[in-house]
Amino acid sequence: MKKLLTVLLASFMLLTACSSNTNNANQGEGNTPSGSNGSKQEITVWAWDKVFNIGAMEFAKKVYAEKNADLTVNLVENAQNDIIQRLNAGLNSGTTKSLPNIVLIEDYRAQSFLQAYPDAFFALDEFINPSDFADYKIGPTSFNGKQYGVPFDSGVAGLYVRTDYLQEAGYSVDDLQDITWDQYIEIGKAVKEKTGHDMLTQDPNDLGLIRMMIQSAGSWYLKEDGKTPYLKDNAALADALETYKKLMDAGIVKVISDWSQFVGAFNSGDVASIPTGNWITASVKAEAEQSGKWAIVPLPTLANTESSVHASNLGGSSWYVLNVDGKEAAAEFLKETFGSNADFYQTLVTEIGAIGTLKAAAEGEAYSAPDEFFGGQTTISDFASWTEQIPNVNYGMHTYAIEDIMVVEVQNYMNGADLQTVLGNAQTQAESQIR
Amino acid sequence: MRLKRIAEKLKYHNLFIKMFSITLVSIITVAVLTWFVMIRISEQVFMDTFSITNGKIMTQIQTSAEAMNYAVSMTASNANISGEIKRFLTRGQFTTIEALSSHYKVTQEMKRLQSTLASYPIAMVVIGNNGNRHATDTTFWPPTYKGLNEHFITEQTIQSPRKLHYHIDMSTLDGQQNEQAVIVASKAMYEQLSGEIYGVLYFAIKEAEFKKNYSGFTSEGNDVLLLNRSGIVVSSNVTSKLGTTEQELLDYAKQIEQQGEKYINVDWQGKQYLILSTYLPTYDLYLVNTIDKRVALSQMLDVKTLTLIIAAIVFISLIIVFIVSRRITRSLTLLARQMSRVTKRNFGNYIVVSGSNEIKEVGKAYNLMLDELNEYIAELLKSQKEQRNAELSALQMQINPHFLYNTLASVKILVQQGNKDKATATINALIELLQNTIGNASEMITVKQELVNLKNYVFINHVRYGEQIKVNYFIDEQCYDFAIPKLIIQPFIENAFFHAFRGQADGYIYVMISREGSNLVCEIVDDGVGFDMDWNESMPASKNSSHFFSGIGIRNVNDRLELLYGEGYGVQIHSSKGEGTRIKLLIPVSVSKEITKT
Structure with a gap:
C-alpha cells in the first residue's frame, strides 16, 4: 500500500513537473527572438519618402539578403519632421531603446546632430573610405575628423522643364541651357501668357529655391566656419532675395503649402518647370502619361552674382548608424550596400532614379543610359557632370534655425519691407538665437 | 474447445x-x-x-x-x-x-x-x-x-x-x-x-x-x-x-x-x-x-492540462482499483477453485489459507469443517468395522448344533459298538474343540493351538465318516507361536472334506504353514476333483449345513482377514477340474503375548 502511495505521489509530481515544464519551454521560446545573442539579428531603419529613400533601402535589403540572410531589416517610414523629433527625443532622454539602428539625416541637419550628440553615433571609418564619395558630401557627414555618415543621394539640382509648354510659348530646350534667373522669369511670363500655366510652385515656408541660388554662388546662411550667421552683407543672398521677389511679382508662381500640392502641381501639369534636386525624378516619372514631355536643364544663375554657376544642391541625405546594440551589423550592412557596392548604385539609378555619390558608381553603364521619359536625355550623366561643379559650402549646425527666421523675414520683404532692413533683422535674430 | x-x-x-x-x-x-x-x-x-x-x-x-x-x-x-x-x-x-x-x-x-x-x-x-x-x-x-x-x-x-x-x-x-x-x-x-x-x-x-x-x-x-x-x-x-x-x-x-x-x-x-x-x-x-x-x-483555462491531469488521475486510480480488486478476487477465485476440487469421497483437500482476513477466516472454517468431516467418517468407518468384527467373531463363537448332535450320535454309536476307547477319544476331541472355540474368549490363537483344533476336528470327522480322507500337516517349526485368527483354516478343511472328494473313495489334504518374509502363508491343498473357477461366485456355496462346524464359513474368511489386516491380505483360491484345489491364506506375522501366555 505504501509502495502504491509512493508511486501515486511520484506520478503526480511528474505530471505537474511536466506541465510546468511545457509552460517554461513556451516562455523560453517566446523570449528567444527578442534576445540579440543569436546569429539572427534584426535592425531597424528610419527614413522618409516611400518612393525614394525607402525604395532605395528595399533594394539594399534585397542585395544584402543574398550575402547574409540572417539579418532582418525593418524599414520604418516616417515624415522627416517626425524622425527629427523622435531622434531628438530619444537622444535627449539618454535611453537608446526607442532609437533605430540606422537613420537617414538630411545633410543640412547632420552637423547639428553630430555635434550635439557625438557619442550617440557610431564612427564608420573602419567600414567605408570617405574619399570614395563626392567631396562635397564629406563636410556634412563627418565630425572631428571621423566619418559618421554613409553619403547617400546627391542633392544636385537641375531645372525640370515641360518641353511641350515651352514649345507652345515659343521656346526650345536649348533656349533654357545656361540662362539666368532673370531670363527664366521672362520665359515664365511667356509661358503663363501662352499656356495659362504657372512656371513653378512655391511654398512660402520652404526657401529651398533661395538656398539653391546662394549655394550656386558658393554662399550660405552661415560663414565658412559653419557657426557665424551670414545674412546681412551677404551679396549673394541679397541677389537671391531680389530675384525671388522678382519671381513672385511676375505672377508666374503657383503658391502651395505642402508636399502633396507640390507633387500634385507638376503631376497634374499645372506648372511648366521645377527647379529642385534630382531626387524629384521618381515623382515626376510617376505620371507616366507625361513621358517625353520633360527635360532637365542646368539650374539658372544669379544674374548679378559673378560667382554663381549652373550647379547647386538641394537636400540630399546620408545614412547614420546609431551607437546602439547591433551597430556592427548595421555598419556591415551599409558597407556592403551604400558604402561600396557600385553595382547596387546602378540598380538604384535604373529603378528609382536615385543618384548616389559613390564616385565609382558614375563609371557604371546605368549612369550613361538615356532616359526616354526625358526625351532620351542622358539625365544621370548630366547630373553627374553638374555635381562636379557644385560649390562646396559648410552647412553648419544651424541651417534650419536660420531658415525659420528667414521664412518670416522673407514674408516681411515680400510684403514691402526694405531688403537691407529685413536682412539686418534676420541677422540680429539669428545671432541672438544661435548663441 | x-x-x-x-x-x-x-x-x-x-x-x-x-x-x-x-x-x-x-x-x-x-x-x-x-x-x-x-x-x-x-x-x-x-x-x-x-x-x-x-x-x-x-x-x-x-x-x-x-x-x-x-x-x-x-x-x-x-x-x-x-x-x-x-x-x-x-x-x-x-x-x-x-x-x-x-x-x-x-x-x-x-x-x-x-x-x-x-x-x-x-x-x-x-x-x-x-x-x-x-x-x-x-x-x-x-x-x-x-x-x-x-x-x-x-x-x-x-x-x-x-x-x-x-x-x-x-x-x-x-x-x-x-x-x-x-x-x-x-x-x-x-x-x-x-x-x-x-x-x-x-x-x-x-x-x-x-x-x-x-x-x-x-x-x-x-x-x-x-x-x-x-x-x-x-x-x-x-x-x-x-x-x-x-x-x-x-x-x-x-x-x-x-x-x-x-x-x-x-x-x-x-x-x-x-x-x-x-x-x-x-x-x-x-x-x-x-x-x-x-x-x-x-x-x-488550460483545458488540455486539466484534461490530462484528470485522465492521469483516472488512469492511476484504475490501476490501483485493478490491482486491489484483482488481489481480492484472486484469493476468492483461488478459494473457489480449491473448494471445487473437493469431490465425492475426497475430503483431504485442505485449502492453503492466504489472502485477506475474511478469506483467511473462510479458509480456516472450511479446513476445520473438513477436519471434522474426516473425523466423523473415520469414526463411522471404525464403528462399522467393529460391528463387522463383532459379527464375525460372533459367528466364530457359534458351534453348529447339527455338528454337535451328529458328533454325539457318532459317539453313541461307538459306545453301542463297545468301542470304548475311540468313544472316549472322540469325546475328548470334542471337548477340546469346544473348549478352544467357545471356552477361549480370545479371538487370536497360536498356530499350535489351531493345529490342535484342526486335528481334533479331523479326528471327529474320521470317526463320523471313516478315514478315507487323510490330512497331513507340514508346519514350519518357527511358525508355531505366531498368532492367527481362531478357526481360520478349519472352514477350508471342512470344505475339502465335504466337496473336494465327491465321487472319490479317498484323498489327501495337506495343510502347510510357513513364513514368507513378514507374511505367514497357510496353504490347504487337496487332490480332489477341483472346480472351474467361477469368478462371479468366488466361493462355492454349500447347501447342506449339517456338517458345518461353526458359523463362520469360507465365505467369511476373506472378509475377516481383510478386516483384520487390511487389503493385501486374505484368501487366494486356485482350482480347476480334476486337478484339486489350492487355497492360500496370507496373514502378517505377529506374535501375540497374550496368546503365548495361555
Whole structure:
C-alpha cells in the first residue's frame, strides 16, 4: 500500500513537473527572438519618402539578403519632421531603446546632430573610405575628423522643364541651357501668357529655391566656419532675395503649402518647370502619361552674382548608424550596400532614379543610359557632370534655425519691407538665437 | 474447445470482471462529470468576469476615444472661427505675394491649431471652395488631392455640415494587412451666421495610431471593432476586417442598444461569442467587443492540462482499483477453485489459507469443517468395522448344533459298538474343540493351538465318516507361536472334506504353514476333483449345513482377514477340474503375548 502511495505521489509530481515544464519551454521560446545573442539579428531603419529613400533601402535589403540572410531589416517610414523629433527625443532622454539602428539625416541637419550628440553615433571609418564619395558630401557627414555618415543621394539640382509648354510659348530646350534667373522669369511670363500655366510652385515656408541660388554662388546662411550667421552683407543672398521677389511679382508662381500640392502641381501639369534636386525624378516619372514631355536643364544663375554657376544642391541625405546594440551589423550592412557596392548604385539609378555619390558608381553603364521619359536625355550623366561643379559650402549646425527666421523675414520683404532692413533683422535674430 | 476453455477461465474471473467494470464505469463517469461540471462552472465564472471587466474596458476605451474626439472637435471649432483660415479658403483672387502671405499665415495658424492635438499623431488638411488647401503633413494622407472634392467623405460632410464625421478612407486599404489604413474625421467649415459652407476640414490619423486607444485591451479572441451606421468597420485590431461590412455585428450592437443590455451571447460565424457594445455618440460609431468564448477560455483555462491531469488521475486510480480488486478476487477465485476440487469421497483437500482476513477466516472454517468431516467418517468407518468384527467373531463363537448332535450320535454309536476307547477319544476331541472355540474368549490363537483344533476336528470327522480322507500337516517349526485368527483354516478343511472328494473313495489334504518374509502363508491343498473357477461366485456355496462346524464359513474368511489386516491380505483360491484345489491364506506375522501366555 505504501509502495502504491509512493508511486501515486511520484506520478503526480511528474505530471505537474511536466506541465510546468511545457509552460517554461513556451516562455523560453517566446523570449528567444527578442534576445540579440543569436546569429539572427534584426535592425531597424528610419527614413522618409516611400518612393525614394525607402525604395532605395528595399533594394539594399534585397542585395544584402543574398550575402547574409540572417539579418532582418525593418524599414520604418516616417515624415522627416517626425524622425527629427523622435531622434531628438530619444537622444535627449539618454535611453537608446526607442532609437533605430540606422537613420537617414538630411545633410543640412547632420552637423547639428553630430555635434550635439557625438557619442550617440557610431564612427564608420573602419567600414567605408570617405574619399570614395563626392567631396562635397564629406563636410556634412563627418565630425572631428571621423566619418559618421554613409553619403547617400546627391542633392544636385537641375531645372525640370515641360518641353511641350515651352514649345507652345515659343521656346526650345536649348533656349533654357545656361540662362539666368532673370531670363527664366521672362520665359515664365511667356509661358503663363501662352499656356495659362504657372512656371513653378512655391511654398512660402520652404526657401529651398533661395538656398539653391546662394549655394550656386558658393554662399550660405552661415560663414565658412559653419557657426557665424551670414545674412546681412551677404551679396549673394541679397541677389537671391531680389530675384525671388522678382519671381513672385511676375505672377508666374503657383503658391502651395505642402508636399502633396507640390507633387500634385507638376503631376497634374499645372506648372511648366521645377527647379529642385534630382531626387524629384521618381515623382515626376510617376505620371507616366507625361513621358517625353520633360527635360532637365542646368539650374539658372544669379544674374548679378559673378560667382554663381549652373550647379547647386538641394537636400540630399546620408545614412547614420546609431551607437546602439547591433551597430556592427548595421555598419556591415551599409558597407556592403551604400558604402561600396557600385553595382547596387546602378540598380538604384535604373529603378528609382536615385543618384548616389559613390564616385565609382558614375563609371557604371546605368549612369550613361538615356532616359526616354526625358526625351532620351542622358539625365544621370548630366547630373553627374553638374555635381562636379557644385560649390562646396559648410552647412553648419544651424541651417534650419536660420531658415525659420528667414521664412518670416522673407514674408516681411515680400510684403514691402526694405531688403537691407529685413536682412539686418534676420541677422540680429539669428545671432541672438544661435548663441 | 478453445472458446470453452476461455469461458471456463472467465467463469472464475467473473467476479473480478464485474467488480472492475463497475468501478471502471463509475470512476470514468465521476471523472467526466467532474471535468464537465468544472469546465462549465469556470466557463460561467470566466464569462461573468469577462463581461464585467470588458464592460469596464469599454468604458475606458470610450473615455480615451472621447478625449481624442474632444481634442479633434475643439480644433475643428477653433479652425472654424479662425479668420485667417476663412480668408485663405474664401478669397477668390490672390496676387502671388498675397498668396504667399496667406499660405504662410495659414501654415502658422494650422500649426497653432494642431498644438491642441499635440498628443495625437493627427494630420490636418483643409480645403476651401476656392481651391486653396493646406495640409500639415501629407506623408500618409491624402494620397492625392485629386478627386478629394468628390470623395465620399467630403460629400457626407457637406450633407450634414455641423457634424464631425468619422470614416475610414477606403482608398488607403489594400484589403489584407491594411497597414496604411487612415481614419479621416471631417467637418465642414461654414459661416457661423449664414451656415454657408466654404471648406472642409479633415483630420487624418493612421488607423494603426487610432487603435492604440484600445489595442492594449485586446487579446486573441477578444477583439474590438468600431462600426459606423452602415456596419462598415472603421477601426479594428483585426486589420483584415477594416472597411468590410459587418451587418450581423451591427444588428447585434443595435439589439444591445435597444434592449439596454450590457452584453449578449450569440452564435456568430459558427462560433460562440460574447458581444459587448457601446454606442459612441460623439463618433456616431458602435464600439463592439467580440469575445470568442472558446479562445478566450482556452487562454484562461488550460483545458488540455486539466484534461490530462484528470485522465492521469483516472488512469492511476484504475490501476490501483485493478490491482486491489484483482488481489481480492484472486484469493476468492483461488478459494473457489480449491473448494471445487473437493469431490465425492475426497475430503483431504485442505485449502492453503492466504489472502485477506475474511478469506483467511473462510479458509480456516472450511479446513476445520473438513477436519471434522474426516473425523466423523473415520469414526463411522471404525464403528462399522467393529460391528463387522463383532459379527464375525460372533459367528466364530457359534458351534453348529447339527455338528454337535451328529458328533454325539457318532459317539453313541461307538459306545453301542463297545468301542470304548475311540468313544472316549472322540469325546475328548470334542471337548477340546469346544473348549478352544467357545471356552477361549480370545479371538487370536497360536498356530499350535489351531493345529490342535484342526486335528481334533479331523479326528471327529474320521470317526463320523471313516478315514478315507487323510490330512497331513507340514508346519514350519518357527511358525508355531505366531498368532492367527481362531478357526481360520478349519472352514477350508471342512470344505475339502465335504466337496473336494465327491465321487472319490479317498484323498489327501495337506495343510502347510510357513513364513514368507513378514507374511505367514497357510496353504490347504487337496487332490480332489477341483472346480472351474467361477469368478462371479468366488466361493462355492454349500447347501447342506449339517456338517458345518461353526458359523463362520469360507465365505467369511476373506472378509475377516481383510478386516483384520487390511487389503493385501486374505484368501487366494486356485482350482480347476480334476486337478484339486489350492487355497492360500496370507496373514502378517505377529506374535501375540497374550496368546503365548495361555
